[in-house]
Amino acid sequence: MAQLDFTNVLRRSMLGVAASIALLPSAFAQSPIIIKFSHVVALDTPKGKAADFFAKRAGELTKGRVKVEVYPNSQLYKDKEEMEALQLGSVQMLAPSLSKFAPLGVKEFEVFDLPFIFDDYNDLHKITGGPVGQALLKKLETRGITGLAYWDNGFKVMSANRPLKTVEDYKGLKMRIQSSKVLDAEMRALGALPQVLAFSETYQALQTGVVDGTENPPSNLFTQKMHEVQKHVSLTNHGYLGYAVVVNKKFWDGLPADIRAALNKAMVESTKVANDVAFQDNVDALAKVQATGKTTVYKPSLAERFLLKKALVPVHKQMASRIGDETMQAIYKETSFDPSKL
Ligand code: LMR
Numbered sequence: 434m435a436q437l438d439f440t441n442v443l444r445r446s447m448l449g450v451a452a453s454i455a456l457l458p459s460a461f462a463q464s465p466i467i468i469k470f471s472h473v474v475a476l477d478t479p480k481g482k483a484a485d486f487f488a489k490r491a492g493e494l495t496k497g498r499v500k501v502e503v504y505p506n507s508q509l510y511k512d513k514e515e516m517e518a519l520q521l522g523s524v525q526m527l528a529p530s531l532s533k534f535a536p537l538g539v540k541e542f543e544v545f546d547l548p549f550i551f552d553d554y555n556d557l558h559k560i561t562g563g564p565v566g567q568a569l570l571k572k573l574e575t576r577g578i579t580g581l582a583y584w585d586n587g588f589k590v591m592s593a594n595r596p597l598k599t600v601e602d603y604k605g606l607k608m609r610i611q612s613s614k615v616l617d618a619e620m621r622a623l624g625a626l627p628q629v630l631a632f633s634e635t636y637q638a639l640q641t642g643v644v645d646g647t648e649n650p651p652s653n654l655f656t657q658k659m660h661e662v663q664k665h666v667s668l669t670n671h672g673y674l675g676y677a678v679v680v681n682k683k684f685w686d687g688l689p690a691d692i693r694a695a696l697n698k699a700m701v702e703s704t705k706v707a708n709d710v711a712f713q714d715n716v717d718a719l720a721k722v723q724a725t726g727k728t729t730v731y732k733p734s735l736a737e738r739f740l741l742k743k744a745l746v747p748v749h750k751q752m753a754s755r756i757g758d759e760t761m762q763a764i765y766k767e768t769s770f771d772p773s774k775l
Pocket of ligand 1: 473474529530586611631632649653
């Protein structure tokens, strides 16, 4: 009898231990898969907001099996370093601007930098939401990178410490650009002197006079406080800046299929967030720049914008052999852009 009682006690206490293990998720459960997501912009931007949203939804949809750690504002890596880090697997996810993929050897991405190629977001979405955009993302695979989505930012304005009304006003200005040969050609077509600088170095370079001016959508200009060191902004809307969200291919392919599916769902939702906020964020940012009273915001007349376009469209032809005529024609076809007609 005593023996029987002892067995019962033992069985009950073992059940108790099993129950308490089940109640201790973090101590005994598998640790989550970590995705480090590095980016270079502020939190309060289309990319910053969409990255944070993705982190939240990835956690929810995978029930905590994935933890996305977002590192904004070049906190972890600057532009060039983050690309290297992705390929090495030191970070798993990035959303670089489309202008930053050519240094990997995928020069076709510079098509997005061609001046005046997109009239508006509608034109752009015909590409980023269609087969041409998908084919471009596919090209990244040879570089060990999988492209998951395109996220919008917006159309660029020019800034400097002198008014930028006519094409002549750009002559001789040292202009910070992203690492794109198309942007280099664009600035040269205006008689400016392009200088590639990391995004994180731009404010200081403008402040110290290393460069005189730059181009960016208003949301980046404002959140980096560039307007504090730029007296003039011109609403040229001469080109587009947006992103490709990319992951390290080996990491991505190695994920369990159900996790990948959940992350894809989170990405679709995050893309909607990015694209829904991008337009308004840029409108708001511009209003905030104006409200500071530190910067004069100029809207070029139709005639001035036409002359700017005339000066910049020859860049298309100049860059055709670099980008690939096929890619350019595919975009022209979708958007009905005709460089021979101004
Ligand atoms: C820039 O370098 O100007 C932009 O690509 C920054 C960004 O990620 O929006």
